[in-house]
Amino acid sequence: MRKVDALLALMVIAVMAGCSQAKTGGVAVLDLERVGNAVGWKEEINKSLQATDAELQNQVKQVVEGAQKSINDAKSTLANDAKLTAEQKKVLMDSRTLAELAPLPLTKEQRDKLMQTVAQANLVLQQAQQSYQQQMQQRRAALIVSYREKVRPIARRLAAKQGLSVVVVPSDALLYSDPTVDITDKVIDELRGK
Numbered sequence: 771m772r773k774v775d776a777l778l779a780l781m782v783i784a785v786m787a788g789c790s791q792a793k794t795g796g797v798a799v800l801d802l803e804r805v806g807n808a809v810g811w812k813e814e815i816n817k818s819l820q821a822t823d824a825e826l827q828n829q830v831k832q833v834v835e836g837a838q839k840s841i842n843d844a845k846s847t848l849a850n851d852a853k854l855t856a857e858q859k860k861v862l863m864d865s866r867t868l869a870e871l872a873p874l875p876l877t878k879e880q881r882d883k884l885m886q887t888v889a890q891a892n893l894v895l896q897q898a899q900q901s902y903q904q905q906m907q908q909r910r911a912a913l914i915v916s917y918r919e920k921v922r923p924i925a926r927r928l929a930a931k932q933g934l935s936v937v938v939v940p941s942d943a944l945l946y947s948d949p950t951v952d953i954t955d956k957v958i959d960e961l962r963g964k
Contacts, residue, residue: 802918
């Protein structure tokens with residue numbers, strides 16, 4: 771029985787020793803913002819976002835112009851249908867609120883139809899603004915991911931070289947890290963080709 775116990779103990783020790791030799795541990799710290807600033811990526815990201823913003827703003831502007839045209843067309847049709855005078859037509863075309871339409875000889879149906887057109891135009895504008903915001907967020911995220919992907923293999927290799935198996939980005943949750951596990955400068959050097 772003692773031989774079996776001794777043999778089992780030796781096997782457990784051998785397995786544990788093998789596991790500890792195969793295992794690496796520790797956490798490396800990588801400040802991606804410092805990397806981005808040092809190698810010029812932050813500026814590239816900003817330029818790309820500015821170009822995207824200009825393109826999307828132009829699209830929103832076209833939607834605004836289209837919405838305004840549909841409102842003006844509806845007002846023109848309404849003015850003709852209601853046989854408004856030139857002065858009344860000007861009041862209608864300049865109107866921005868329902869109260870401004872009160873002095874005009876319009877039926878309830880005509881007012882309702884105009885309000886529906888305005889409501890539809892406003893909905894289209896809101897959707898355009900939401901789309902703009904979503905596309906800007908998606909573009910920003912895609913750019914950040916693309917630069918992270920450039921850093922990932924370098925960070926992995928440098929961390930492994932130091933026997934570290936996890937790389938984290940500093941955040942408010944990180945209270946302390948030993949400066950010897952910060953691989954930021956080494957990543958920057960590699961990206962610069964040093």
